[in-house]
Amino acid sequence: MFDSLWTYRYFIFSAIRNDLTARFAHSKLGALWVIFNPLAQVMIYALILSNVLAAKLPGIDNKYAFAIYLLAGTLGWALFSEIITRSVSMFVESANLLKKINFPKVTLPTIMLGSCLLNNLILLSVILVIFTLLDHSFSMTIFWLIPVTGTLVLFGFGIGLILGVINVFVRDVSQVVPIFLQVLFWFTPIVYPISIIPAEYVSWMSLNPLVPIIEAYHNILMYDQAPDMTSFLHLNVIGLAITLVGLLMFRRASPEMVDVL
């Protein structure tokens, strides 16, 4: 599997680049739409919720504190939801290609992941520009985003791969996933601080692996603090386990996929 990724490395890079350039081809703003979507969401939430929730954000005295909080959480969430959404459809959308050309299927999730990470990097740079405009400072601490993103990718890629493989055989998955994402979004502290959750439910919230990850995004981008990496050890183990299960299912499903596509 890894041999073929190496052989196809140029193809993977050019496919990721094509993915981006093709978006510029027709629309005037091209790939910027990738950015506008999450930013527009942030603006809506900021507009509607800032008066309700801004007071609950402790420890920061920027008047745009709530917008900064939203941007920080959105960066993580946008990556996760893009990986999941694109994973679910990646094999089904490439059905024609898979049926006509013999190429390693593992390139498809790789290209998808590369493209999502690239989009996320663009989103991060735009967010940093906005932070500067809002007079919010950031430091070298943002390099902590690299391991945190790594953990997030383990979860997103693993779950996405499992869902993508199952979706080839049971197409209902593609209908269920948007609902699942919607629910997960509201059960993760992105538009609200975790401090507003009543104490007796907080332990339930911590079952959601995205909670510590998004909190780490908040710590890094908002409070300029290194995240508490001790809690990430078991997250990484679980994420890795999910990814391995996903890879196993993908390997076993590979010979049967084209039969049903």
Added chain:
Amino acid sequence: MSILRVSQLGKSYRQYASELIRFARWFGLPFKPSAEHWVLNEISFEVLKGQSVGIIGKNGAGKSTLLKMITGVLQPSTGTIQVNGKIAAILELGMGFNPDLNARQNVYHALGLMGHSHGAIDDAMPDLEAFAEIGEYFDQPIRTYSSGMQMRVAFAVATAFRPDILIVDEALSVGDAYFQHKSFDRIREMKEQGTSLLIVSHDLSSIQALCDKVILLQNGGLIMEGRPETVLDYYNASLAEHQNQKVRQVEHGVNKVQTISGTGEVTISKVELLDHDGQCIEVASVGQELTLAVGAKAHSNIEKLVLGFAIKNHLGQVIYGTNTYHTKQIQHKIAAGSELSFLVKFPANLGVGTYSVQLALCSSDTHLENNYEWRDLAYVFEIANVGRDFFAGMAWLDSAIEVKKAS
């Protein structure tokens, strides 16, 4: 040397009572599929280096499934495929093209998809661009192309590298006549350089022109393998195979197999080629007046009878053919036991070589309904050049050359 060896190949599509059972099997649980649907069974054949093999069969015979397994897109359920060399497939032209990218970017993408390295694509690019002949459009997004131009690029991509075996599925006739000739030449060139071909096509004449061997598939099984004329004649005859017709083939001289099929209400009782003295001959000279005498005998009462005949060259290509439907000489109301005799007069305006006569007795202009008897190689004769100046080709056109010299 065998470049491709397919043995005992079979493909079944499995169905499961529930998809959960399929998933459980991935984790090693010993569940069985609820139904298996076999689309190919026990296919074995071999392609030698430089050999061209055609695969024919009706829709649903399993041709495309077979090609997909050989290219590796589909996994076989049983049997093995052994490939000794590089394999390239044209299953569909223009796969993996993105309309918003220009031809150059698409070439990198599509060839990358086929596993070629960046450096190799760089090297192939100038030739590829020259072959496609679309000029400055090469750097425009391909959504602005005409479909013919897209096909040119797609064909250039598909044949950019010479493989050891090239698999083609119904993709030979692309673009305008000029490009068709060019792409045909490209394939022939590869063949001359030692590439083996494996072709699926419904265009039987291109199969005949390109292939050294033809494989006939029917209902997922390989039912015949052999010389193109033999297999194509059998296939043509079997196309009419309903209404309990029988198809039989008999050895006819060296390396020739005669195919006879039909329902048998009327049979051919006599076939002779006569010169103008009424003598039966087997060798005729170029331009000689000939008469093809065909006797037919009715075994039951029939409404309509049409005789068709065709003269084929040694490759099995039809040089000329017509029937009494087109000449408006349909015979009506023929009683059982009666005998008819048809005399077909024609000048032998043919090139030097051997020719065969193909005959059909049926009720209309096609042999697909009421095919009473269809007979390939009903008569074989030779044309020799006696007393004419030398000429090349399949037809005698009796040309005259006038030369004028300006002083």
